[in-house]
Amino acid sequence: MKVFKFGGASVKDAAGIRNVASIIQQYGEKNLVVVVSATGKTTNALEDVVKAYFSGSTDDAMAAFAIVKNNHHTICTELFGSGTHPVFDKLQNIYAEVDWQLEEDRKEAYNYVYDQIVSQGELISSVILSAYLNESGVQNTWLDVRDVMKTDDTYREAVVDWSKTQSLMDSIVKPVVKDSIIVTQGFIGCTPENCTTTLGREGSDYTAAIFANMLDAEHQTIWKDVPGVMNGDPRVFSDAVFIDEISFNEAVEMTFYGATVIHPKTIKPLQNKNIPLLVRSFINPEGKGTKVGGEDHNLPPIRIVKNSQALITLHTKDFSFVEDEVVAEIFTSFSNANLKLNMMQQGAISFEAVVDNIPEKIEKVKNALQDKFDFSIVENLTILTIRHYSNFDYINQFKSDRKALLEQRRPSTYQGLLV
Ligand code: ADP
Ligand code: ASP
Ligand code: MG
DSSP states (O other): OEEEEEOGGGGSSHHHHHHHHHHHHHHOOSSEEEEEOOSTTHHHHHHHHHHHHHTTOHHHHHHHHHHHHHHHHHHHHHHHOSSOSHHHHHHHHHHHHHHHHHHSOSOSOHHHHHHHHHTHHHHHHHHHHHHHHHHTTOOEEEOOGGGTOBBOSOTTSOOBOHHHHHHHIIIIIHHHHTTSEEEEESSEEEOTTSOEEEOOTTTHHHHHHHHHHHTTOSEEEEEESSSSOBSSOTTTOTTOOBOSEEOHHHHHHHHHHTOTTSOGGGHHHHHHTTOOEEEEESSSTTSOOEEETSOOOSOOOEEEEEEEEEEEEEEETTOOOOOHHHHHHHHHHHHHTTOOOSEEEEOSSEEEEEEEOOHHHHHHHHHHHTTTEEEEEEEEEEEEEEETOOSSHHHHHHHTTSOEEEEEEOSSEEEEEEO
């Protein structure tokens, strides 16, 4: 049993879908679950539909959705010719659900509507990929992942119900996958009331890891537009080099600090069952890729850049010390706002926190703490993290034209907050 995950970049157009189909044909057999993301930038485009809907204009929302329909129509006419293939009807049924939602008056909560609309991207892409595979002679079964991936109702950040999902994997997925390829959606799930949820942006890697864990896969492969894991994002560091293998723990550290090549929640379900994660290139599928779950041999310094950071400084209004109970209150406020502290530092009468700049979450923290603290914020900052730095060359290189507002060094890890 294997699990393959294909992200948006791999299925961004008809040529991409043909390429993915040929990879499945070459490297997959039965006993394979294929998890697919929405095509290209579809999730962002669907977010625009939701924004237009809530800003009050059904016409604007319909126009934003027409862009999504047109993009997929272009892909489908290239893959299936014009009009008569059954895939067109299947897509019409998906579109009708969204149209219907857009005609509703705006009574429902934003996050709920977001999930009902944004989730459609994965349904569309998986229907197209499944149909194209069948067309190419690769028989497969399309699975609506909402039949098995059961979650709570925390819309946009739904939490998977492991025991319900496991029992549905056992009863629905296992009997089918033993002699078939299953094509299904990443990123989405379903509440006990049968409402669609999403697991958080970029969550398809995580979906694939849940399948791998619950089906006891030999390995999971995530097919990316890079040769594998490198010692820095090659879009940022032109000298980034490929890494053959890394341990699960190193991958956890990298993703914790913000390496986007793997979704942070992906590692644990695999590590728990010692299932290797292969990060391979869909552009060069012959390449063997990086094995996550191997050994760390002489790792080079690994650089991670996290942009759009905000530095929040809290000063006690009455100049009292930031003692244990005060720190506890600060942590509780961040945790209630679901805002992770990416860096922090405590002074006598102040506390500094570095977080992703998400205004609505920061506002929640501010409301909770403003009676006791003066609150100031500096935006547009970057965290540079370097794991396994042996000297300061990389740090100085990156810092040369920037100022550091905060720096922290441990033997294994450097972190700098840079303007
Ligand atoms: P997906 O198509 O599965 O959503 P992503 O775009 O999320 O894939 O992840 C692949 C991207 O991750 C690469 O294009 C690269 O820019 C970025 N990336 C960030 N850090 C690294 C790293 N250390 N090694 C390789 N790629 C990285
Ligand atoms: N399509 C979703 C997103 O863009 C999930 C994913 O790609 O992993 O966030
Ligand atoms: Mg992605």
